[in-house]
Amino acid sequence: MDYTRQTLTPPGTPEPIGPYSHVAKAGPFINVSGTAGVDPATGQLAGPDAYAQTLQIIANFKVMLASVGADLSHVLHVNVFLKDVADFPAMNEAYIKAMGEHRPARTVIGVQDLPKAGARLTMNLNAVIGA
Template sequence: MSTVINTTNAPAPIGPYSQAVLAGNLLFVSGQIAFHPQTGELQLQSIDAETRQVMDNVKAILTEAGLDLSAVVKTSIFLKDMGNFAEVNEIYGSYFTSNFPARETIQVAALPKNVNVEISVIAYKA
């Protein structure tokens, strides 16, 4: 059995998917891009601003599920340009303080809405 998780504090899906799905004790959060949830505008002023908005969207979905970033066990980061890795890594790292999740970072040819970064996570609900 699974439960769909949705919140107005993160952007609405732009396709046929849910913001997150809780299956057993695992929460699968769909890839987030830098849409501001209240304005619907992409936050593309800088890679820093873009990454912060993505991480804030992830946090909002986790919060709706009763979790926080400490519950994240796995992340996937998709970058349009691996040249942005250091900046994205610095912002991403500021959201985690200990017990860092497993992660991969992958350069891709393109991302939805021509953004520069997309991040998905898997969290464990004890």
């Protein structure tokens, strides 16, 4: 099938820190770029800890997904990149709170560093809409 491709950075989301769009969609398939816990209203991290940053990332995901007619229930897989695996419990607690009952597949990876100064983690996701 030949799917029309669309890339965008929706209003109400943080400015990308590099030459990329937050959302890429082709047909029913949606990819959301690596996202740090930046509050789009201030341009600053939502807080210094993994809990606050996780809540902000997922809030940003909601806006990004809505821009292409999707929501968190459409998420198939989430990648989490943690600077410190000791943040896993705090990230997990915020993730459960923000995601609700939906439990997509997920991978958590410890990384040495992240491009956004002060970020404790980033996440990206894959989603699908339609049938």
